[in-house]
Amino acid sequence: MKKHTLALAIASSVLASAASAGQVAEMNGVTYSVGGYIKAEGVFNRPDADAANDVSNSFDATARQSRLNFKTERVVDGHKITTFIEGDFYGGYFNSSTYDWRLRHAYMQIDKVTLGQTWSGAFFATAPMDAAQVNFWGPGLGTIGGNGGTIRPNLVMHYTSGPVRISLQDPVNTGAAFPDMVAAYTQRFEGGSGYTVAAVGRDVAQGDGSNNDDENSVFGGGFSFAGKLGMGDVTLYGSAYTGKGLGVYTGFGVAGAYGGKNSDAEDGKLVQQTGYTAAVAYQVNEKTKATIRMAHIGVDDDADSELNAMNANVIYNYTKGLDLGVEFRKQDVGTLNNTSTFPNIRPKGKQLEVMAIYKF
16 A cells, blocks of 8 residues: 555646645655646847857757656664765757756765765755856856756766865766865854855866877866855855866856866866856846846966856745746856757857746
């Protein structure tokens, strides 16, 4: 009977309509939870005339961001054990209406240790202190957690003790001699205020990506600050970072490269970069919130590469679990615009997104 109840819980969640909620079952001391969301989005692209890959005005709509997760919790011999697995539908070909399941998270948490595929230490050091954005492909720009391709390492271990988090991660550089590392300290206060300071260290490839020169590497790293200040209906956000070897985490680097091992070195030397963000959110009323966010990254390479981005959104809570939103955004460098894999995701220019999301 308990197995039947759990099966119904999973089935009802998978087949959930906009009016139903996730189900929870418990048996043999284990709590099973199912959650996720359905998101429908439409994006108007208005790229600049000199955007890469000769893109033009377009409208793209999809529900493939929708996701489903499954969680278990139990206590064994005084130890709390949690498992979590989540996926969405961004696997397979991008230009298709038949999408494949893609693993986002798969981790276990035993007391203070988390092990598996989940958010990176750089993401945890910035995202909780950042302003809300609608854009699936741009949150974090201007911080050390801005590259969506590296925010969930293949394997990461987090150790948390009070305000301290230590993270060891599968290195982005395949020739690295040790894991990527992040150490962070977080303080939170009443009224929604708080801050996180973090240090990042990693073994960075110095080569140009040819002749198997990944072994020619050097230690790189940097420092980050992210914070927010709650003042009633208004919340202020700000962050700043600087360092060398951070391009694979920030999503921007030498010659404007988006991620990849060529983002951090030029002429065999690591390149310094600095970024910052500033945002303000206003709670208009109980159901409506408006946010505007600015971001900048500057790279000390031969081209003096820089990126500037802006997001402005309004999110309306129609009813419990259901949000409607609109966001205008622009940036002066294309960060995701490949005609074969990610067409028109974030070309240089402007975008307008409208969306509806139901969380269960």
